[in-house]
Amino acid sequence: MNRAPLIFLGVFFAFAFSFVGLVLTNQITYGGLSTHVDEGEGKAFPMQPSGLAAQGKRVYQDLGCVTCHTQQVRRAGFGSDMGEKSRAWGERQSVARDYLREERVLLGSMRIGPDLRNLTTRKNPDWDDFSADWLYRYLYDPKLVMTDSRMPRYAFLFETRPIVGEPSPKALKLSGSHGPEAGHEIVPTDRAEALVGYLLSLKDTYAYPETNNVYTPPAPEAGEQKEAGQ
Amino acid sequence: MATDSSLTSELTPERSAKHPEEVSIIDASLRTPLVVLIGSALVWLLIASVLGVVSAWKLHTPAFLDACEFVTYGRVQPAQTNAFIFGWGFNAAFAVSLWLMARLSRGALPGSGVLLLGAVFWNLGVTLGIGGIILGFSTSLEWLEMPGFATPLLLVAYALIGSWSLVVFRAGRSHQIYASQWYLIAALFCFPWIYSVAQVMLVFSPVRGTVQSIIHAWFSSNLFLLWFASIGLAIIYYFLPKLLVKPVSNYYLASLSFWWLVIFGSWAGGARLLGGPVPAWVQTVGTAASFMLVVPLVILGMNHYGTLAGRWSVVKENLSLRFIAFGIVALSLVLVAWVVGAIHGVAQIIQFTHVTTAQIQLGLYGFFSMVVFGALYYIVPRMLDTAWANAPLTTVHFWASALGVVVLVGSLAIGGVEQGLRLADGSIAFAAVTKATLPYLFAATIGFVILAIGQLAFVLNFFWTLSRASAPAVRTMKGLLAAQPEAAR
Numbered sequence: 253m254n255r256a257p258l259i260f261l262g263v264f265f266a267f268a269f270s271f272v273g274l275v276l277t278n279q280i281t282y283g284g285l286s287t288h289v290d291e292g293e294g295k296a297f298p299m300q301p302s303g304l305a306a307q308g309k310r311v312y313q314d315l316g317c318v319t320c321h322t323q324q325v326r327r328a329g330f331g332s333d334m335g336e337k338s339r340a341w342g343e344r345q346s347v348a349r350d351y352l353r354e355e356r357v358l359l360g361s362m363r364i365g366p367d368l369r370n371l372t373t374r375k376n377p378d379w380d381d382f383s384a385d386w387l388y389r390y391l392y393d394p395k396l397v398m399t400d401s402r403m404p405r406y407a408f409l410f411e412t413r414p415i416v417g418e419p420s421p422k423a424l425k426l427s428g429s430h431g432p433e434a435g436h437e438i439v440p441t442d443r444a445e446a447l448v449g450y451l452l453s454l455k456d457t458y459a460y461p462e463t464n465n466v467y468t469p470p471a472p473e474a475g476e477q478k479e480a481g482q
Numbered sequence: 483m484a485t486d487s488s489l490t491s492e493l494t495p496e497r498s499a500k501h502p503e504e505v506s507i508i509d510a511s512l513r514t515p516l517v518v519l520i521g522s523a524l525v526w527l528l529i530a531s532v533l534g535v536v537s538a539w540k541l542h543t544p545a546f547l548d549a550c551e552f553v554t555y556g557r558v559q560p561a562q563t564n565a566f567i568f569g570w571g572f573n574a575a576f577a578v579s580l581w582l583m584a585r586l587s588r589g590a591l592p593g594s595g596v597l598l599l600g601a602v603f604w605n606l607g608v609t610l611g612i613g614g615i616i617l618g619f620s621t622s623l624e625w626l627e628m629p630g631f632a633t634p635l636l637l638v639a640y641a642l643i644g645s646w647s648l649v650v651f652r653a654g655r656s657h658q659i660y661a662s663q664w665y666l667i668a669a670l671f672c673f674p675w676i677y678s679v680a681q682v683m684l685v686f687s688p689v690r691g692t693v694q695s696i697i698h699a700w701f702s703s704n705l706f707l708l709w710f711a712s713i714g715l716a717i718i719y720y721f722l723p724k725l726l727v728k729p730v731s732n733y734y735l736a737s738l739s740f741w742w743l744v745i746f747g748s749w750a751g752g753a754r755l756l757g758g759p760v761p762a763w764v765q766t767v768g769t770a771a772s773f774m775l776v777v778p779l780v781i782l783g784m785n786h787y788g789t790l791a792g793r794w795s796v797v798k799e800n801l802s803l804r805f806i807a808f809g810i811v812a813l814s815l816v817l818v819a820w821v822v823g824a825i826h827g828v829a830q831i832i833q834f835t836h837v838t839t840a841q842i843q844l845g846l847y848g849f850f851s852m853v854v855f856g857a858l859y860y861i862v863p864r865m866l867d868t869a870w871a872n873a874p875l876t877t878v879h880f881w882a883s884a885l886g887v888v889v890l891v892g893s894l895a896i897g898g899v900e901q902g903l904r905l906a907d908g909s910i911a912f913a914a915v916t917k918a919t920l921p922y923l924f925a926a927t928i929g930f931v932i933l934a935i936g937q938l939a940f941v942l943n944f945f946w947t948l949s950r951a952s953a954p955a956v957r958t959m960k961g962l963l964a965a966q967p968e969a970a971r
Contacts, residue, residue: 255659256651263668263744267675270748274700275679278764283693314618316556316627322834326757331830332908339908346759348692356684357694358622359758363834363905364541366912394544400913404544408551 287352288460297458298353301450308450311443313356315406322360323369323454333367342370342456344463350456365403371454387448388424388440396430409444412436504588509864511590512581515597516865517948519577520858522605524941526569531934533562538927542920552616560627561615566846567625567705568608568636574854575713576601576643579666581861582720583647586663587654591646600642607635621685625702630685637678644670661736662716668744669712676704692760696752699768703751706845708744714813714853715782718806721857722789725803726796731788732781739781746774753824756833772824779817786810801876805856808884812848816841831906836919836926837898840891847933848887855883855940862944866951875943882936890929897922 287296301309312318325342328335334342346369351357372382386397392410394401410424415437422445423437432438440448537559540546547553584591591597611628614620619629628636647670651663680701683689689697723730730736752760752768790797790807797803819841822828832838859876863869870876897919904915 259659259664259667260671262741263671266741266744267671267748269745270700270704271675271679274749274752274764274767275683275697278693278696278761279683279689282691282761283689285691313622314620315551315554316560316615316620316622318622318624319556319559324758326830330757330826331833332906337908339905339912348759348761350759351691354691355688356622357692359692359695359755361624361754361834361838364916398913400917402544402913402916404540404548404555406554408549408554 282348285349285352288349288458290458297460298350298456300353301453304446304449305453306450308446308448308453309354309356311447312450313358315447317368318358318360320362320364320403321366321368322363323367324359325367325369325456339366340374341367343373344456344459346456347460347462349460349462368451368454370456372452373455373457382452384448384452385425387451388444389426391444391447392424392426392438393430396426406444409441409447410438411441412438505585508584508588508590509867511592511594512584513865515591515594515601516577516581516861518598518601519573519580520862520944521948522601523570523573523577524944526565526573526608527937528941530562530566530570531930531937533558533565534930535927535934537562538923538930542923542927551618557616557618557620560620560624561612563625564608564612564615564628568611568628569605571710571846571850572604572608573601574851574858575669575710576604578717578854578857578861579669579713580643580647580650581865582662582716582857583666584650584654586656586660586720587651588656589650589652589654591650592653596642597646600639600646603635603639604643607632607639610635623680623684623698625705626680626684626698630681633677633681633685637674637681640674640677644674661719661730661733661740664737664740665712665716665719668740669709669716672704672708672712676701676708692758695755695758696760696764699751699754700748701751703754704748706842707747707750710846710850711743711747711813714809714850717853717857718786718810718813721802721806721860722786725800725806725860726789726793728789728793730785731791732784735781736785739778739785742774742781743778746771747778750775750820750824753820753829756824756826756829769824769826772821775817775821779814779821782817783814801880802856802860804880805852805859805883808887809849809853809856812844812852812887816845816849819844831902832898833902835898835902835905836894836922837902840894840898843887843894844891847883848891852883852887855879858944862947866947868947868951870943871946871950872943875939875946878939879936879943882932882939886929886931886933886936888929889932890926893922893925893929897926 287298289296323346325344325346326333327345328338332338334340334345350369374382388410389397390401390403391406393405393407394403412432414435419437420439422439424439426432426438536547536553537555540548540555540558544555551557580591580597583589608628611632614629614632615627619631620627621629647666651667680697683697684694684701688694719730719736749767749771752764752766753772755768756765758765787810790810797807823832823837823841859870900922901915901919904910904918
């Protein structure tokens with residue numbers, strides 16, 4: 253008996269089933285999710301990223317930062333992204349609406365480095381806060397500002413050039429052996445500026461209606477979590 | 483392989499097959515395209531092996547080659563993965579599936595021009611794509627990093643190559659459809675569907691928000707479960723009974739596991755997004771579908787281990803079977819890891835850790851590649867009509883591959899669990915988490931080095947065998963060319 257048509261049709265319908273179920277259904281049900289207009293503030297959230305941040309995202313993509321960094325905060329009680337005794341990677345969990353303005357959503361699948369979704373809202377243990385200055389120095393040589401960092405240097409995003417006239421206000425403030433030779437300065441290239449602009453734009457702090465009633469695990473389970481962690 | 487091939491040929495039913503001349507006609511019709519596909523697959527395998535060592539090295543020694551933008555980790559690692567998947571994996575899968583389809587359908591290849599064109603386009607596309615990643619045009623979507631200017635070429639090439647499997651299938655004289663063919667047909671349809679959907683909805687005209695992440699997860703889980711696993715299973719179902727000269731045990735269950743895998747496996751991607759900013763039902767359905775994989779896991783186990791039972795001594799002596807048996811065990815482990823990893827409590831620990839990489843390497847290297855190696859050790863001598871050139875190199879290849887996979891996957895899995903447990907404890911500083919993984923990452927590099935040595939042995943052996951096989955043909959050709967002017971005179 254020739255069962256070829258049966259197999260062809262069966263395989264076709266199986267794929268169609270998952271394509272319709274997972275891809276189309278989601279596209280139809282929330283692919284058209286809209287921004288949240290806050291009447292009080294007169295703004296639509298999430299906000300449109302600045303031009304610099306949009307350029308910086310391209311740099312983030314072309315360097316493959318997503319290979320090591322995620323951009324998603326999981327809910328309290330699921331991992332230690334947020335909540336009590338957590339890494340405090342965000343004030344709230346990431347929701348679908350946070351990513352609406354992004355042409356390419358880079359949730360990421362590896363945390364070789366820390367999550368970056370709310371970088372600028374986080375407390376920096378080694379510095380006052382995540383300032384542009386700190387990020388430049390970190391990208392230039394991570395060990396300058398965090399001795400036990402394992403991130404590679406991105407010195408190729410910077411340019412060493414002789415000082416002509418006034419030193420550039422953007423020049424990295426480096427001292428001793430790390431600094432450039434006399435008469436020279438190290439300045440970030442346009443790509444470094446864009447990347448830092450992008451990193452500084454990362455913050456999901458606005459409370460959407462849907463972030464106010466997320467499931468938080470009951471207290472006993474949180475107790476178990478602590479035990480499991482110890 | 484000199485000693486092994488004699489054993490294999492004794493065991494090979496085709497020597498006493500009903501249509502011995504047909505078999506040699508089929509093999510001869512496939513010779514040129516298969517040499518091109520396998521040859522390019524092996525070149526990519528070597529490239530991926532080298533890039534694997536480089537990227538693994540960078541992970542524990544970040545200062546290694548850090549002055550050059552083109553080999554920064556975020557580019558080398560995706561380049562390695564893409565070279566492995568689209569360079570090695572797809573070329574090898576094309577070659578093996580074409581051969582399997584021709585043999586099983588008892589159809590010879592009517593011509594190879596279009597197929598060769600497809601192979602050229604495919605490899606051109608992969609070269610452009612990987613070049614694009616290195617030069618900074620990556621899409622940053624895992625397994626889809628190749629930029630938009632390369633991928634349409636891949637789809638065209640796929641159409642040119644994949645359609646030949648169907649041509650051979652239709653042209654064949656056999657009306658029985660064997661389990662291997664179901665899987666080949668599923669794989670054949672799966673890839674263009676998922677790849678074109680992913681390209682259109684993620685790269686060329688991206689959908690909004692995290693729908694992208696769902697499509698991405700749907701693509702990557704299907705690429706493994708319905709493309710790589712299907713090809714691997716087609717190989718296992720073909721070679722296991724053939725080399726052991728016994729029918730597949732509990733074969734009547736095989737169709738159940740096939741349909742189960744195709745229907746539920748295609749939904750399993752949602753489990754990758756557990757805890758992420760996507761609708762909860764997608765995550766739940768993903769977990770449920772992942773649990774459904776228990777059924778094919780059990781049936782495949784009954785089919786494979788049932789057939790192997792009592793014949794392990796044959797496995798020890800037959801090179802192809804050794805690779806395939808290794809792959810069978812790896813497949814079981816991958817499916818177990820998939821099911822266990824879909825449990826919430828486990829996912830929140832191992833998500834985003836090196837365990838993920840361990841699972842991928844176990845699936846792509848430990849299962850898929852090992853099974854393909856086994857198939858190639860059988861196919862190449864028949865296709866070229868000569869024995870493998872060097873027996874010690876085959877031994878090196880097997881042991882280096884087996885040991886390399888065990889070291890690589892083992893270290894990443896254990897290191898990843900440690901990493902996950904530390905990450906889950908908010909009081910441990912991030913740098914301390916990274917520091918704890920360093921010994922394991924170093925071990926993983928050793929795994930990559932061992933694997934690279936093994937693959938080098940394999941590639942050398944293949945081209946050595948190829949040169950030996952083509953030597954008479956080259957001589958004849960030279961003789962003809964030399965004779966021609968005289969004849970023309």
